[in-house]
Amino acid sequence: MLIRRPRLFERDGDLDRRGDLPLPLVCLIREPGANGFLLTLDRALAAKIPKSPHVLATPADAAKHQDAVLPLLHALHEKLRGGQFGRTSFKRFDHYELAHHLTAVGLTPKQVKFDRPIEGVLRSWGRHRMFGAADELVDKAGDRAQLLMASTKFVGRLFGLYWGRDRVPGLGRERRWFMRQPYMVPRHSSDFFSFAERLTGDRRDSENPEQLRKLLVHAFLEDLRVAYRRTRAGFFPRRHALRRTTYVPVLLNDVDPAGWELLRLVNEVRNETGELDPLLFVTASAEFPAEMAQPSTPMTPNVAEEAFSTWKGRLPRRRQLLAEDARYLFVSLPASAPEGTALPGRDRHAWEVESGEKPRREPWLARRGIGEMLTVVVLLAALAWPARSWWQHWQADCAFFDAAAEGIATKVVPIDGQDQCVGYSDNAGQVFGKNPRLRLAQENVFAQNAEAARLHESSPNRSYFSLVYFAGLTFNESLPASEHSVAEELEGLVIRQRDLNRANTGNEPLLRIVVANGGRKMQDAHAVARDLLVPLFDADPTILAVIGLERSVSQTEKAIAVLGEHGITTLGTSLTKVGLDKLSPLYFQLAPDNDMQAELLWMYAQKIEATKVTVYSSGESDAYVSSLVKAVQAKSAEPGKVVSDDWWRSAPVLSQVCLDGTDRRTEIAFYAGREDEFGEFVRVLRNNCKTLTTLPGIVADDAVSRFVAHTPGRTASEFSGVSMAYVGMGASVVLAGASCVAGKHEALAQLKAFCSGYRALREEHSTKLTGDDKPVAPWPGERVGGLYDTASLFGDVVKKLRPDGGPAPHRAAVAQRLREQPFEAASGRIDFRDDRIANNRSLAILKLQDIHDITGPQGIPTCELMIARSQRSGPTEVRDCPAQG
Structure with a gap:
């Protein structure tokens, strides 16, 4: 019963305390014939608790350590120390072994005034042997090194640097304990070294x-x-101690005066310190201790349990009085009953209970493997979300570890059932999308960013500004055409970056482009703008504006609004929905809006004397399409008679166009929809047409320029021989044609510079891209020119605001400057003085003779009609088409 250790919060009613209990010094007073009890008990303990520390000692064991101050205590130390009890063995007796060691040490005389021989003794005893090795190195270094160390200590004392003077590496815990425990009055010593000296053999006689x-x-x-x-620290569990479910039985057989002396010392130390310890002494002797003045009467074994309870009840008062027998519990030990003799009922019951008792198993959490398993489970649970997040990022080609780097901020969002990587990046740590041409364009942008940073470091006087290109850069299989159109826009930025980011160009500004992805069809544009781009602008004053914005959808509109609320300029390069300027006072639009596109359609219909115009739109809710259809209906000479069909619903009728034999060449089928459905629209329209001469004239909106830019989308066999016209927003760039692709154009200086850069880019494409990803059109894409002009516009503003170089101008100054001056661009003049919507820019109907085959000079679009508005709300006038290159 006594060897059982209570649980951590188990309560004892007799002492009214929880956890560990004070243990008695159980003294068995043998009656004649009871000599072998402790030997039998030792064997029983070995059988019942083989892995719990327990020892049997006799005076003969103490005789082996006569050099010790307390030979019997040292014998117990030797028996308990070691690994014979498995995980519960005592491997360290740091405090006792240090004290015992010092009692046998003889100090050498001082060599110099401040020499402390005890310091060397303690250092050699320290567990960290490297300090002793350092001392040996100093000794080998000679007198100079020793003089340096002595001088350092002397100077420290002069300046009062006493902290650490008695500290020995590896003995911090022992030092604190020795100087705080009550015996030998540590405060009589000036420091730990002085106290340790008092324990040595030379000084013991004075103590x-x-x-x-x-x-x-x-x-x-x-x-x-x-x-x-x-x-x-009072609450962190120590597993190896929680595994100790039994106290440490120490069996002292044939107790002699030295044994009684040890018990007396234990009794007094426990009384005087009030600290608990796990040592359970069980002794056996024939007599009471001689020095005990009034020995207690031993209890008989059959009332031992009540005696223990009584002992606990008396203990608080007795230990307060420092009674010499406060911790003793005397029990008489009768001789063994003759074999076959029946034990009395109570004794028999006690043995039956004892035989059935087993040591308490160690707590479940402290058992081997359980804690480790729980730790693994907790770690796995803690890593579950990062692992899942990492897997999502990996699946979506999204930076995970690099996202913490400067210049990258990404997240994975589900869009149309597919995880997509959105956010922004200015370096190759994150490249959006999977299309080779799109990725190459971004890599070129990032390479130029690194070049701009390098040049700015070497020439800090050059203005260094940044733009955020914001578009949908991740797509699914239903939007392959968008990949090439976005790649075209990035290519335009690369061309302008290469013009600006060159050495030896005076005070020309340097351009960095941050690529931001709003997801497929910009479906996460609002969240990216609000959560990622706004903080980016707050942190980086060199960023002047957001450009691109790609699609007139509700998410793009919300992004424009939230950016405007934070004073951020936005410039839509291909947006055309009417009224976007109302979303933000800092919104600018490079392309004419849908009102101008509707006027262009009706003026074209009048020019070719079309007998009928049918507007075919998509049934999806799309702000761009709805705005365009509404504008076409409003601009019609007879608004109520414009036919507008959802081509998906009217597909059966649309496929019957050629069956009635009617010649429809004078009619116009105007496609007002997105590029991803245009190919299917053409297939349905010509489904039953054996010849193409009876088809109505196909005219498509500006969004179909993405379809034109995508080679695989145009080269399907169903499109062979089909001609089409579409709205072009950069006709001067497209019509520059083959001469621009060859790097030559004499019409405009701005177009000449653009064509030179475009030629180098096409040559690079020929070596780095293969198959359908390689652009083959014999003209520059209009979106290449649009973004080239946008970057040139901001570069021109920065140069005018910072003619002598210096830091990037304030965003407000840039926005104001955009309203004050026109800019001559490769795709035509950009002028926001009258309106932030560039309706004064040219808009054209471009015609392809054969969608399927655009190779060669005959494949270049021809300009059918070009218009522009003369001034704000002024008349729309027809302009001459630019010369074709």
């Missing part, structure tokens, strides 16, 4: 031997307390 012995006993018990301490 109180009783105090020294109590110090050794206290140190021995302290080491056991440390091993049994179940918490660290």
Whole structure:
């Protein structure tokens, strides 16, 4: 019963306390014939608790350590120390072993005034042997090194640097304990070194031997307390101590005067310190201790349990009085009953209970493997979200580890059932999308960013500004055409970056492009703008505006609004929905809006004397399409008679166009929809047409320029021989044609510079792209020119605001400057003085003779009609088409 250790929060009713209990010094007073009890008990303990520390000692064991101050105590130390009890063995007795070691040390005389021989003794005893090795190195270094060390210590003392003077690496815990424990009055010593000197053999004779012995006993018990301490810092559990479910039985057989002396010291140390320890002494002797003045009467074994309870009840008062027998519990030990003799009922019951008792198993959490398993489970649970996030990022080609780097901020969002990587990046740590041409364009942009940073570092006087290109850069299989159109826009930025980011160009500004992705069809544009781009602008004053914005959808509109609320200029390069300027006072639009596109359609219909115009739109809710259809109906000479069909619903009728034999060449089928449905629209329209001469004239909106830019979309066999016209927003660039692709154009200086850069880019494409990803059109894409002009516009503004170089101008100054001056661009003049919507720019109907085959000079679009508005709300006038290159 006594060897069982209570649980951590188990309550004892007799002492009204939880956890560990004070243990008695159980003294068995043998009756004649009871000599072998402790030997039998030792064997029983070995069988019942083989892995719990327990020892049997006799006076013969103590005789082996006569050099020790307390030979029997040292014998117990030798028996308990080691690994014979498995995981519960005591491997360290730091306090006792240090004290015992010092009692046998003889100090060498001082060599110099401030020499402390005890310091060398303690350092050699320290667990960290590297300090001893350092001392050896100093000794080998000679007198100069020793003089340096002595001088350092002397100077430290002069300046009052006493902290650490008695600290020894590896003995911090022991130093604190020795200087705080009560025996030998540590405060009589100036420091730990002085106290340690008092323990050595040379100084022991000057000390109180009783105090020294109590110090050794206290140190021995302290080491056991440390091993049994179940918490660290009062609440952190210590697993190896929680595994100790039994106390440490120490069996002392044939107790002699030295044994009684040890018990007396243990009794007094426990009374005087009030600290608990796990040592359970069980002794056997024939007589009471001689020095005990009034020995207690031993209890008989059959009332031992009540005697223990009575002992606990008396203990608080007795230990307060420092009674010499406060911790003793005397029990008489009768002789063994003759074999075959029946035990009395109570004794028999006690043995039956004892035989059925087993040591308490260690707590579940402290068992081997359980804690490790729980740790693994917790780690796995903690890593589950990062692992899932990493997997999502990997699946979506989204930076995970690089996202923490400067210049990248990404997240994975589900769009149309597919995880897509959205966010922004200015370096190759994150490249959006999978299309080779699109990725190459971004890599070229990022390479130019690195070049701009390098040039700015070497020439800090050059203005360094940034633009955020914001578009949908991740797509699914239903939007292959968009990949090439976005790649065209990035290529336009690359061309302008290469013009600007060159050495030896005076004070020309340097351009950095941050590529931002709003997801497929810009479906996460609002969240990206609000959560990622706004903080980016707040942190980086060199960023002047957001450009691109790609699609007139509700998410793009919300993005424009939230950016405007934070004072950020936005410039839509291909947006055409009417009224976008109302979303933000800082919104600018490079392309004419849908009102101008509707006027262009009706003026074209009048020019070719079309007998009928049918507007075919998509049934999807799309702000761009709705705005365009509404504008076409409003601009019609007879608004109520415009036919507008959802071509999906009217597909059966649309496919019957050629069956009635009617010649429809004078009619116009105007496609007002997105590029991803245009190919299917043409297939349905010519489904039953054996010849193409009876088809109505196909005219498509500006969105179909993406279809034109995508080679695989045009080269399907169904499109062979089919001609089409579409609205072009950069006719001057497209019509520059083959001469521009060859890098030659004499019409405009701006177009000449553009064509030179475009030629180098096409040559690069020929070596780095293959198959359908390689652009083959014999003209520059209009979106290449549009973004080239946008970057040139901001570069021109920065140069005018910072003619002598210097930091990037304030965004407000840039926005104001955009309203004050026109800019001559490759695709025509950009002028926002009258309106932030560039309706004064040219808009053209471009015609392809054969969608399927655009190779060669005959494949270049021809300009059918070009218009522009003369001034704000002024008349729309027909302009001459530019010369074709």
